[in-house]
Amino acid sequence: MxxxxxxxxxxxxxxxxxxxxxxxxxxxxxxxxxxxxxATKTDQEAVHLCDELIGNPDFASLPxxxxxxxxxxxxxxxxxxxxQALAMAxxxxxxxxxxxxxxxxxxxxxxxxxxxxxxxLPLDLLLFFNPAMFRGQQACVHFFSLISKANIxxxxxxxxxxxRLLPRALECQGVYSFQLSETDAKALGGLVCDLPxxxxxKSSEVLLPWLxxxxxxxxxxxxxxxxxxxxxxxSPYGPPSRWxxxxxxxxxxxxxxxxxxxxxxxxxxxKAEWLQHISRGPSWRGIKLTAMIPRFRxxxxxxxxxxxMEPHKVDENLIFYQNWELEACVDGAMLAxxxxxxxxxxxxxEQLDIFKHKLDETYPQGYPESLIxxxxxxxxxxxxxxxxxxxxxxxDTVKTLLKVTKGQKMxxxxxxxxxxxxxxxxxxxxxxxxxMDDIPLTYLCDFKPQNLHSIxxxxxxxxxxxxxxxxSQRHLDILYQKACLAFQNSSRQEYFEKIxxxxxxxxxxxxxxxxxxxxxxxxxxxxxxxxxxxxxxxVAEVQKLLGPHIADLKTEEDKSPVRDWLFQQRQEDLDRLxxxxxxxxxxxxxxxxxxxxxxxxSGAPLLGPGFVIAWIPALLSAFILS
Numbered sequence: 001m002x003x004x005x006x007x008x009x010x011x012x013x014x015x016x017x018x019x020x021x022x023x024x025x026x027x028x029x030x031x032x033x034x035x036x037x038x039a040t041k042t043d044q045e046a047v048h049l050c051d052e053l054i055g056n057p058d059f060a061s062l063p064x065x066x067x068x069x070x071x072x073x074x075x076x077x078x079x080x081x082x083x084q085a086l087a088m089a090x091x092x093x094x095x096x097x098x099x100x101x102x103x104x105x106x107x108x109x110x111x112x113x114x115x116x117x118x119x120x121l122p123l124d125l126l127l128f129f130n131p132a133m134f135r136g137q138q139a140c141v142h143f144f145s146l147i148s149k150a151n152i153x154x155x156x157x158x159x160x161x162x163x164r165l166l167p168r169a170l171e172c173q174g175v176y177s178f179q180l181s182e183t184d185a186k187a188l189g190g191l192v193c194d195l196p197x198x199x200x201x202k203s204s205e206v207l208l209p210w211l212x213x214x215x216x217x218x219x220x221x222x223x224x225x226x227x228x229x230x231x232x233x234x235s236p237y238g239p240p241s242r243w244x245x246x247x248x249x250x251x252x253x254x255x256x257x258x259x260x261x262x263x264x265x266x267x268x269x270x271k272a273e274w275l276q277h278i279s280r281g282p283s284w285r286g287i288k289l290t291a292m293i294p295r296f297r298x299x300x301x302x303x304x305x306x307x308x309m310e311p312h313k314v315d316e317n318l319i320f321y322q323n324w325e326l327e328a329c330v331d332g333a334m335l336a337x338x339x340x341x342x343x344x345x346x347x348x349x350e351q352l353d354i355f356k357h358k359l360d361e362t363y364p365q366g367y368p369e370s371l372i373x374x375x376x377x378x379x380x381x382x383x384x385x386x387x388x389x390x391x392x393x394x395x396d397t398v399k400t401l402l403k404v405t406k407g408q409k410m411x412x413x414x415x416x417x418x419x420x421x422x423x424x425x426x427x428x429x430x431x432x433x434x435x436m437d438d439i440p441l442t443y444l445c446d447f448k449p450q451n452l453h454s455i456x457x458x459x460x461x462x463x464x465x466x467x468x469x470x471x472s473q474r475h476l477d478i479l480y481q482k483a484c485l486a487f488q489n490s491s492r493q494e495y496f497e498k499i500x501x502x503x504x505x506x507x508x509x510x511x512x513x514x515x516x517x518x519x520x521x522x523x524x525x526x527x528x529x530x531x532x533x534x535x536x537x538x539v540a541e542v543q544k545l546l547g548p549h550i551a552d553l554k555t556e557e558d559k560s561p562v563r564d565w566l567f568q569q570r571q572e573d574l575d576r577l578x579x580x581x582x583x584x585x586x587x588x589x590x591x592x593x594x595x596x597x598x599x600x601x602s603g604a605p606l607l608g609p610g611f612v613i614a615w616i617p618a619l620l621s622a623f624i625l626s
Contacts, residue, residue, distance in 0.1 A: 059089035067095045072104040083108035084117070091122040099154055103128045103161075115142045123150040128161055131168040135558065140172035141187075148189025153215045157194065166194045177472070178202035185210050197221030198445075198470050204229035205236055212252040220412075223257040227385045230254070231262055240265035248274045259385065261360045263296060271296050305329035314341040319351070326354045332362030339374040356381055366390045373397045379404045384416035392421045395429060402435040415442070422451045433459050444479065445471040452478045457486040465501045473505070473530060480505025492517060504528045508536035511545065520547030523556065531561045539573040554579050 067090060075083065087105055090097060097105070106128035109121075115138075118126065126143070127150050134143040147165065155162035166188075170176075173187050180203040185192050192207060193214035200207050200222055208229060211218065218226065233239035237247050240262050248255065248270070263271070275296055305328040311318060314335065318326065335342060335355055342355060356378075359367065366389030367375075373394070375382070379401050392398065398421050405414055414436065422428070433456065441463050444452070452475065460483040468476065483502040487495050496519045503525060506514075511533055514521075526534075526546060542565065543550050556562040563583065566574065571584035 059086050060092055062089070064093055064095050067093070067097065070097070070101055070105075072100065075101070075104045075108055078108055080108060080110045084110065084121075087122065087125055088120045090125075091120060095122075097122070097124075102154070115139070118143065118146060123147075124154055126150060127152065127155055127165075131165060131172075137172070140168070144169045144172055144187060148187060148191070150190065152190030152193065157216060157219075162194070166191050178470075180206055182206050190214075193218075195222075196470075197223075197225035200225035200229065204234050208235045208237070208254065209250075212250065212254045214253055218253075218257060224385055224412075226254055226257050227259055227262065228388060230258070231265075231385070231389070241267065243267070244270055245274045245277060249277075259383065260357050261364065261386065264357075264361055265364065303328050314338040314345065316345055319345065319347060321351075323350060323354060326351060327357070330355065330358055332358040332360075335359055336362065336367075336371045336374075339371070339376060339378060343376045343378055352378070352381055360386070369394065369397060373400060375401065375404075377404055379413070380408055380410065382413060384412045387413060387416035387420055390417075390420050391424055392417065393424045393426055395421075395426060395432060397421075398426070398432055399435065402432070415446070419446050422447055422454055425454070427454045428456055428459060430456070430458070433462070436462075441467040442470070444468065445475055447475075449474040449478055452482070455482065457482045460486040460502070461498070463501055468501065468504065471504075476502065476505035476530070478505070492519075500525045504530055506530075506533060508533040511537060512541055515541045515545040518544065518547060520549060521545050522549050523552040527556065527561060529561060531564050534561050534565050535568045537565070539569050539577065543577065550577065551579060553581060557581055557583060 067086075075086075078086065083105060087109060090105075102122075102125050106125055109129075111133055113121075123146055126146050129143070131140070131143065134140045147169070152162065152165075169188055169191050173184055175184055178198045178201070180195075180199060185203075185206050188195075192210040193216060195207065197219075198221075200211070204225070208226065211222065211226060229235045230237065230240065237243060237251065243266050248266075303324055306325065309321075309325060310329045310331075312334070318330070321329070335358055342352075347355070359371075363371070366386075369390070369392055372390060372392060373396070398417060401417060402414065418428070418432075418436070444455075444463070444467060449472070460479070463479070463483075468479065471479070480499075480502040483499055487498045490498065496514070496517070500521070503511075506529065511529065515537070523546070526549075537545070542553075546553070553562055557566060566581060566583040567585075569584045570587065571582075572587050574581040574584045
């Protein structure tokens with residue numbers, strides 16, 4: 001593609017000082033050696049020469065060093081066409097700009113670019129584009145096909161520029177669940193490293209090899225999901241007991257998230273051979289293994305217990321054992337029967353960690369409930385991933401451990417414990433619910449839908465909107481029914497204030513009933529309604545449902561679910577609202593409901609909630625003649 005012609009090189013360079021500075025910069029970089037700057041040159045001569053340079057710029061012919069010195073001020077002086085030409089030259093010359101340069105250059109480029117124009121830009125530059133600029137399925141997919149090849153780590157994980165990419169990429173790819181395919185992962189590229197743990201749980205076989213190559217650290221949710229997948233064997237690597245040296249090599253960055261239980265499950269000869277392997281080569285230089293290698297070595301280089309030091313009970317004498325002596329001499333089964341003494345004696349954190357290691361070694365499949373009931377304060381040292389391997393059936397066990405967690409900031413352990421308890425068929429009575437009053441309820445979405453039936457309806461009073469963000473439609477359907485039961489005796493205003501959290505599970509009939517109550521639903525709640533229910537509402541019903549918030553529909557008319565609802569309405573009905581809403585069914589068209597909404601949501605141009613065809617005289621004639 002030919003580069004656009006451009007007049008100014010670095011902004012509006014009209015002053016002698018600016019032009020002289022430009023010449024000095026070019027000459028200092030060794031450019032234009034034939035133009036030997038004479039001390040006798042006047043400012044006017046310098047300006048004349050600068051005018052010649054900027055009058056017919058050829059960005060591709062400039063030396064790389066000139067690009068590296070670009071400043072935001074200089075870039076901001078360029079026209080959009082010239083900034084685009086400069087960016088294209090950066091790609092042609094394979095120049096790596098700094099983050100601040102890329103950001104400034106992205107801001108100066110035109111807002112609307114064709115696919116061909118995007119292809120001509122540096123990939124890393126696209127990271128600083130607002131993905132909302134690329135509307136329509138084709139433009140969106142093409143944009144993210146380029147983003148998938150860019151270096152996502154140029155953007156800090158918590159930066160706005162990075163955070164806005166993943167949601168749009170998922171929407172663009174039509175990913176509306178936590179289940180991802182290999183095709184989805186390839187389309188996301190480096191954005192896979194930002195997927196929350198929920199996706200890792202559901203798609204571990206696909207995602208773990210991608211996460212192994214992530215440069216940045218995984219967050220807590222991702223790490224927990226990875227450990228659970230590796231421990232259970234639901235990964236491409238199989239169960240840890242069958243891993244080989246090549247498996248450990250393939251894990252790459254995931255090695256840093258392995259816990260004691262996983263390390264202990266790996267065959268000892270494999271660990272020993274792998275340690276020798278990494279000590280001989282520099283291939284692991286980029287991974288922080290310093291905290292992990294000692295755990296491998298400790299597990300492969302165990303010493304024998306000195307004669308006469310094997311204890312038969314837990315007492316104060318163990319305080320004076322060296323760590324390796326505790327590791328070699330203490331028996332996990334003995335600890336399990338004397339947990340009350342473990343909690344009474346002031347052992348150090350290191351010593352307690354060794355005791356936990358011994359218990360994990362004794363019970364590799366998870367602690368028995370007889371031990372769990374006796375953990376007491378030792379429960380504070382148990383990780384959520386350990387708890388997920390337990391089988392807890394007694395409510396007394398749950399209540400005992402909940403008492404230990406009070407004031408300890410153990411929300412993750414508590415949610416894992418409750419999930420484990422409900423998974424085993426347990427029921428939440430009022431005492432357990434009360435004990436969990438200050439714990440976020442995000443774990444509700446982790447339960448199997450059928451387990452939600454065991455939760456008492458009164459529990460719904462504690463649920464906050466953000467607790468249900470990751471729930472599936474099946475979860476929302478069940479929780480909505482429970483919420484209706486819980487709030488049925490409330491006043492009309494209180495009922496709506498509480499039930500709005502659960503309206504993602506409401507049916508079209510429920511929404512019609514609510515529309516008659518003049519409750520003035522805000523748009524944020526409206527957007528959380530399930531599309532299947534929403535598209536069944538008429539314009540008049542939505543107007544009653546939203547009340548004064550009806551005008552907010554205009555800001556969301558090109559996004560789901562507002563877009564899906566608009567496509568089901570007649571344009572003449574939408575016009576009566578006076579909001580300028582577009583996308584309805586033109587007057588005189590016939591709607592044939594062929595159940596092809598899915599095709600429309602994936603970007604098909606003419607398929608929607610109903611397939612619309614023109615009712616034309618020729619069609620009538622065909623019927624009459626037949």
